[in-house]
Amino acid sequence: MDLTGYISHLRERYDELEETLAHPEIYSHPERAAELTREHARLKEIFEQHRLWISAQERVESLEALLRESEDPEIHRMAEQELAETRLEAEKAHGRLLLALLPGDDNDSRNTMLEIRAGTGGEEAALFAADLYRMYSRYAEKRGWRLTPMSLAPSDLGGLKEIIVEISGEGAYRQLRFESGVHRVQRVPATESQGRVHTSTATVAVLPEAEEVDVVLKPEDLRIEVCRAGGPGGQGVNTTDSAVQVLHIPTGLIVRCQEGRSQIKNREKAITILRTRLLAQKQQEERARLSSERRSLIGSGDRHEKIRTYNFPQDRVTDHRIPITFHGLASFLDGNIEPLLEVLAKKEMEARLATEEAASASPRATP
Structure with missing residues (x-):
C-alpha cells in the first residue's frame, strides 16, 4: 500500500472533522463530540509523525547527494557519520508513524x-x-x-x-x-x-x-465468601476478615482479593477483576471466530x-x-x-x- 496515498486519504477525513468540530451544535451531544475529538487528535498525531519521517528522509537524501558531489575527505567523513545517525532517526520515525497508524481499538480508551x-x-x-x-x-x-x-x-x-x-x-x-x-x-x-x-x-x-x-453480573450467579487475609509478615495479616473470594457460578471463574483491609473495597476490586476476565473471555471467543x-x-x-x-x-x-x-x-x-x-x-x-x-x-x- 502507498503510505503517502494513505496519509492523503486520512487528511480528507481530518478536514471533515475540522469542519464538524467547528460547529457549536456538535457539543450538545457530548459523547459524539468526545469521540470525534479523539479521532481528530489521533489523526493530528499521525500527521506530526509523518512530517518527522519525511523530514528525516529528506535529510538522508541531502546527505547522500553531498557524498556523491563532494570530493573533500573531511566533508565525506562528517557526512557519513551524520548520514548513519540520520538513517537511524528516519527508521525510528517510520516506526513511530506505523504505531500511530494502527487502527483504533474499542479498548484503547479503557483502563x-x-x-x-x-x-x-x-x-x-x-x-x-x-x-x-x-x-x-x-x-x-x-x-x-x-x-x-x-x-x-x-x-x-x-x-x-x-x-x-x-x-x-x-x-x-x-x-x-x-x-x-x-x-x-x-x-x-x-x-x-x-x-x-x-x-x-x-x-x-x-x-x-x-x-x-459490558458484562452484567446477576446476584444469583455469584457466590461471595469472606475470610482472613493470608501472607507473610506485616501487621493486620490474618487478624481481620477482609479477604474476599467471588465465584462466578456459570463459568466457574474464581477471583480472590485481599490487597486492602477493607472488605468492601476488596469486594469491589474482586468484582472489577471478575468482570474484566469475563469480558476478555468474550473477546477471545470473538477473535477465535475470525479467519486466520x-x-x-x-x-x-x-x-x-x-x-x-x-x-x-x-x-x-x-x-x-x-x-x-x-x-x-x-x-x-x-x-x-x-x-x-x-x-x-x-x-x-x-x-x-x-x-x-x-x-x-x-x-x-x-x-
Whole structure:
C-alpha cells in the first residue's frame, strides 16, 4: 500500500472533522463530540509523525547527494557519520508513524488490567514475576500512567506469586497489549548454591478493564465468601476478615482479593477483576471466530503462548514472535522496553497494510 496515498486519504477525513468540530451544535451531544475529538487528535498525531519521517528522509537524501558531489575527505567523513545517525532517526520515525497508524481499538480508551503470575520454577518464578512487575511499573512511571494494586500474593522470599494492577493513562492498553503470554527467564537463582542456570517462567495478561455495561453480573450467579487475609509478615495479616473470594457460578471463574483491609473495597476490586476476565473471555471467543488471515501475525495474545526469553548469562532479551534480540538486559528490566514495543507495533501495522493491499488487489467476485 502507498503510505503517502494513505496519509492523503486520512487528511480528507481530518478536514471533515475540522469542519464538524467547528460547529457549536456538535457539543450538545457530548459523547459524539468526545469521540470525534479523539479521532481528530489521533489523526493530528499521525500527521506530526509523518512530517518527522519525511523530514528525516529528506535529510538522508541531502546527505547522500553531498557524498556523491563532494570530493573533500573531511566533508565525506562528517557526512557519513551524520548520514548513519540520520538513517537511524528516519527508521525510528517510520516506526513511530506505523504505531500511530494502527487502527483504533474499542479498548484503547479503557483502563488496563495487568496480571502477572509466577509459573514453573517455584520461588525463582515468583522472584521473576516481581522483576516483571518492576519493569512494567518503571515503564508506566515514564509514561505518566497511574498504577492501582487490585490483588497481591507475595512469596516467602520477597517475590510475587500473583499481582493484579489497574493501569490508568492515555494509550496504556494500546502500548502494552502485545505483552500477554509466557515470559521465560534463564539465570542462576538466588537460591542456587552451585551456580547452575535455571529456567523459570511467569505469565502476563494485559486485559482491557470491563465496565458494568459490558458484562452484567446477576446476584444469583455469584457466590461471595469472606475470610482472613493470608501472607507473610506485616501487621493486620490474618487478624481481620477482609479477604474476599467471588465465584462466578456459570463459568466457574474464581477471583480472590485481599490487597486492602477493607472488605468492601476488596469486594469491589474482586468484582472489577471478575468482570474484566469475563469480558476478555468474550473477546477471545470473538477473535477465535475470525479467519486466520485476519489474525495478528505477531501472536494471538494468548496467555499460554511463549513470547519472550530473558537470558542473564548472555545479557539478552529475545522476543520469539518476530523474532528479535536486544542486548542490555538490565536496562530492559529497568523499564526501557519501548524500542521492542515499537518494533512489535511496526510489524503489526506492516501486516495489516499488507493484508489491506492484498484485499484491494484481488479481483472482486461478480454476482
